[in-house]
Amino acid sequence: MRIFGAIRPPAVGPFRDDAFTSSARIERTAAILGIALGVSFFTCFATGLYSHLAQYPPSWLHLSARPAGLYRFTQGVHIATGLASIPLLFAKLWTVFPKLFAWPPFQGVASLLERLSLLPLVGGAVFLLFSGLANINLWYPWPFNFPIAHYWVAWITIGGLVVHIGAKISTTRAALRRGGADTIGATTTVEPNSDASVAAPVNGMSRRQLLATAFGISGLVTLVTVGQTYAPLRKLALLAPRRPDVGPQGFPVNRTARAAGVTEAARSADYRLEVTGRVPKPITLDLDQIRAMPQHSATLPIACVEGWSTTQDWEGIRLRDLLAHAGVGGSRAVRIESLQQHRSYRSSVVDAEQVSDPDTLLALRVNGEALELDHGAPLRLIGPNRPGVMQTKWVTRVVVL
Template sequence: MLPRFRGRLHDPRTATAIGRWLGAAVLVCFLTGLVSHGLQRPPDWLAPRLPARPVWGYRVSQGLHVATGIALVPLLLGKLWAVYPRLFAWPPARSPWHALERLSIAVLVSTALLEVALGLLNIFQWYAFPFSFRPVHYALAWVLAGSLLLHLAAKAPLIVEHWRRAPAGADPDARERRSLLLGLGAAVGAVTAVTAGQTFAPLRQLTLLAPRDPDHSRQGVPVNRTAAEAGVGPAMVAADAWRLRVAGPRGYALTLAELRALPQHTARLPIACVEGWSASADWTGVRLADLLDRAGAPAGSAVRVVSLQAHGGYRVMEMPAGYTRDPLTLLALRLNGAELSLDHGFPARIIAPNRPGVWQTKWVSRIEVLA
């Protein structure tokens, strides 16, 4: 038998009050998710127009996306608690219009719960499902947005009726509702405070639940995929085995010693990953634009970067011209003053402003000039 809640706060006014916060959080999550998807897998018309500035753009948008997604957990639970008695009302449909409304609610609730659950699993890189996370997460976002708009349209009269605060004395449950909302707000603040520090430095000391802590990471930057996990061993990057090959009109190859002898530049750039963590670091290496000039690459050329990584969806990366010619885009050889560790991409990795961490390719072996 389903539990029964007899409290008076299971009413439209409470649901509307929580719904304001929930709707705002879903909107922020949806918009920042579109930014993340656009930077990771841009359509052909968008790729040449992706901006390299501000350098912290992806760090902020993805950090906000993950923090808001985590905040959705208590908000969704609070909303479901407020409407729970009506979710299982009987009969389930009293008319065709009512059946459609109930169906939209079923799609909305199930999609919201699944979307948040998948996002949380992705944060911890626990892929306990037989499908690719990114396209499914992206598709569900549109289903969630559509079902939410349909739900708002169906409930518009009720929302309007309870949107404004009731006149003094007209709402006997006002004090209890205020206490509920304060508690819910505290829960949202708490889960945000103990997770947002992985990207928001002032909260770093409170990072209790976040899976990545830059302050306790090798060379000051977390590692998502180690060299062992990528199938890159020391023998593959030994000085007598590794070469950087640049394919272009005047293609060439460089040893690590030759690469180190080229003009070196240092840039302070953040690296930010889809899981929500980010860290700023000092990267030192050769400007990608200088390597392309040496290869005779035409102005406006994009590049394809190939990693020594043996397997995985990100071993080959394409970079639009807006990044390749940016003076902050480096083939980095050093991190925070020290030679790259093997897990951080030794002997060379890409670092570029305003790009997702999955495209900051490690263990670079080949750079190809594209038209």
């Protein structure tokens, strides 16, 4: 790479030897933040993958209906971890920022490939955290489908992260072992065996103070947002886009009846529930007939993919009772269809195990009151361990598959 010796950027701005002077910018800082981000990104990836599989279950995978609150937990962790990663990623990128201006820009093929993999890693990481934050606020400033883009960019980012870990694992080990006194940016040399915090010139935050600040902000962000899923902390949820106790009948709504365009059909006296598909005797029931069936109650969480969740007491008919009423023997998977037209979440599949679960209800009531329109009146699906978007509202058809 002799060429980089001959061609050099002028020693101005970030290319000056003494451009970056903070003593917090040492390999040990980068290593500790890197490990924390590795843990948080793999946690987000695993929980995100689970959420994806729960919504688009492949034929080879069966996702259990129990524990009932599993999705609530994994998705709560997904959003909380993503939010907590924001200050850590910012601190990490700040720590390694001088490397962006490193000269020579690469030394050999391995170094070139490693640096190229940083573009999808950094771009992907910033994109995932930003798009996730926007999505939990129902803000979509881009022209593409959010869940699909967030999901596939997550694979690209995790690929970049695997490459990065392979490239940095020995630096990280070394930095943790010998105190990581190697500076990033400043050319001030530090004796290899000395304690960095003593020997390095102190300019602003020390390494410990930077780490304490980054992890402290991470904790603060968690404290003021996690109440959207963890009810005891709901009063502290100052930066959360939802409160689990705010909304009609005391809990949030994702899509209103008006936004879904179902107000008239849901209120109509002509409302009917059909059971069709592979059934011995297709049936059509009006509301009085549904109310006349045996009513059951279940205490179940509703857990939105956007990270808020809340447990409510639901009451209605068991899905399995309805199928038996239509002459379906044994347990079968069904597709539940909404009055809502033309949207991807207008129907959802309930697999055979979930259908047979005694808590899987078509609910008429919540907390002792008739469901309000925005919560899916006259009839909504509620079942254990299902993403919120699959707790279909304004149910009008059950298709046996």
